[in-house]
Amino acid sequence: MRNLDLEATEYQPDAATSFENNLILKWYPERVLKSTGPIGSLLELGIGHGYTAELFNKNCDRHVIVDGAPSVIEQFRDAHTHLEIEIFESYFENFEMDEKFDVIVMGFVLEHVDDPVLVLNRFREHLKSDGKLFVAVPNGESLNRRIGFEMGLIDSLSSLNKNDLSLGHKRNYSLDSIVADIEVAGYRVISQEGIYLKPLPLAVLQSLENSAANFDAMLQVGIQFPELSVGILIEAVVA
Secondary structure: OOOHHHHHHHHOOOOOOHHHHHHHHHHHHHHHHHHHOOEEEEEEEOOOOOHHHHHHHOOEEEEEEEEOOHHHHHHHHHHOOOOOOEEEEOOHHHOOOOOOEEEEEEEOOOOOOOOHHHHHHHHHOOEEEEEEEEEEEEEOOOHHHHHHHHOOOOOOOOOOOHHHHHOOOOOOEOHHHHHHHHHHOOEEEEEEEEEOOOOOOHHHHHHOOOHHHHHHHHHHHHOOOOOOOOEEEEEEEEO
């Protein structure tokens, strides 16, 4: 098994990727909650930057998180002593529990694991028959990556760049490939949307007048274009 603490530096608040992570990771939980409303029991895979746990915890009665990086868990616990969350230190592939949940969220974790279909399959056992699964992944075929490919900045839309590797990514998804993995694992996709339609490099976007309004607009417009957005959000149920 990998030592996930070796990748944990990218989950520090001052990491180079923190601005867009903040943007995306505070956006998609609101989209999940728009679909679910208040949640009874929620199982979340991965702590990451801790943004999503803070938002989900306000809207569920029971909140469980599974994460395999001890340093990330410790950092999160130190910063969130006010939250009532049960955290299990475990690799997703090894996690065992008898409980079933109303909602399971796999937010930007499947790109990290060796066998995403195995993980999807394993956690189907923890989803209630009328429960909902939400999966968010990076999109290798996003508009900004397509532009980068045409400019010769990346070898292919599926290739992993330096930032991907530093984050421990093992693959880039497309809309078709993430839907295929979810369906093979025994779910039925009921909705799909994009997260953050990014037309220009971040430095350029930040230099524009009304940049905050521009970022809000790019998040909103991205909903309609999952095949071109930086991230993809899928809602699914047990088939």
